[in-house]
Amino acid sequence: GGKWTYTGPHGEHHWSKQYPFCGGTFQSPIDIQTQLLSFDPTLRPIELQNYNLSANEQLTLGNNGHSVLLSLPGKMFISNLPHRYSAAQLHLHWGSSHLPVGSEHTVNGRQFAAEMHVVHFNSDNYPNVSMAADKSDGLAVLGVLIEIGEFNSAFDHILKYINGIKYRDDRVQISAFNIRSLLPVRLDEYYRYDGSLTTPPCYPSVLWTLFKSPISISLQQFQALATAIYSSHQQARPPVPMHSNFRTRQSTDSRVVLCSFQR
Ligand SMILES: NS(=O)(=O)c1c(F)c(F)c(S(=O)(=O)CCO)c(N[C@H]2CCc3ccccc32)c1F
Numbered sequence: 526g527g528k529w530t531y532t533g534p535h536g537e538h539h540w541s542k543q544y545p546f547c548g549g550t551f552q553s554p555i556d557i558q559t560q561l562l563s564f565d566p567t568l569r570p571i572e573l574q575n576y577n578l579s580a581n582e583q584l585t586l587g588n589n590g591h592s593v594l595l596s597l598p599g600k601m602f603i604s605n606l607p608h609r610y611s612a613a614q615l616h617l618h619w620g621s622s623h624l625p626v627g628s629e630h631t632v633n634g635r636q637f638a639a640e641m642h643v644v645h646f647n648s649d650n651y652p653n654v655s656m657a658a659d660k661s662d663g664l665a666v667l668g669v670l671i672e673i674g675e676f677n678s679a680f681d682h683i684l685k686y687i688n689g690i691k692y693r694d695d696r697v698q699i700s701a702f703n704i705r706s707l708l709p710v711r712l713d714e715y716y717r718y719d720g721s722l723t724t725p726p727c728y729p730s731v732l733w734t735l736f737k738s739p740i741s742i743s744l745q746q747f748q749a750l751a752t753a754i755y756s757s758h759q760q761a762r763p764p765v766p767m768h769s770n771f772r773t774r775q776s777t778d779s780r781v782v783l784c785s786f787q788r
């Protein structure tokens with residue numbers, strides 16, 4: 526991406542100067558206020574196809590200076606949305622080792638340690654994620670809240686390679702695995718709203734699905750993520766650690782957040 530950052534002179538309060546949508550409507554993330562949720566019985570359990578990738582496939586794990594990204598094959602898709610939404614990539618947002626709160630979405634003001642986003646694009650209407658990114662029906666992102674707790678062996682498929690992508694534009698090839706194992710057990714309980722990319726260009730093009738159940742990773746796994754990664758290139762001086770790569774909460778305005786569950 527461009528030269529935007531999360532703090533300083535190119536931080537989020539300056540994004541809208543170069544990326545006008547960042548100052549617009551339908552922005553993400555937001556605080557999910559559970560008292561204001563509207564139950565929608567048409568919100569069915571999320572159905573995922575071809576998420577169980579085999580170990581002899583390879584995926585690219587990379588550092589783009591803003592996040593840690595895992596490329597995903599387009600054969601993975603969500604099958605019960607208004608269009609087929611095919612997977613493009615997943616990436617993470619996290620806090621810092623001193624402040625282990627770094628989720629983008631919050632629930633009743635509670636910020637979680639981290640958040641994972643699985644980015645999909647409308648492959649019925651567009652050839653790739655870049656062409657879909659600025660279209661109102663272009664993207665569907667699955668959000669997973671991450672808290673500190675039990676060791677997460679599924680996450681270790683990614684975290685064990687973290688020292689190979691320390692610097693901006695580092696990339697490694699990793700063995701694929703069952704991406705479903707990164708998601709919570711309950712795919713039937715989620716929040717749904719219309720929002721945006723949480724990074725520039727902030728296009729209001731995202732159908733957000735945020736699962737109610739957080740997943741857990743261990744403190745050691747979190748610390749590895751929070752301390753291993755730099756936003757700067759390997760040869761850059763001084764090195765710029767990457768942490769707290771989350772956008773602050775945006776106003777919900779007149780949007781109503783739907784939920785797939787009662788109680
Ligand atoms: N939190 S989020 O889900 O809104 C989100 C990000 F947080 C994020 F960092 C990225 S990015 O590609 O790493 C950085 C510039 O878009 C994307 N990238 C997506 C969106 C647009 C686009 C276009 C081509 C390839 C990937 C992406 C993203 F969708």
Ligand SMILES: [Zn+2]
Nearest residue numbers: 616618642723
């Ligand atoms: Zn994201």
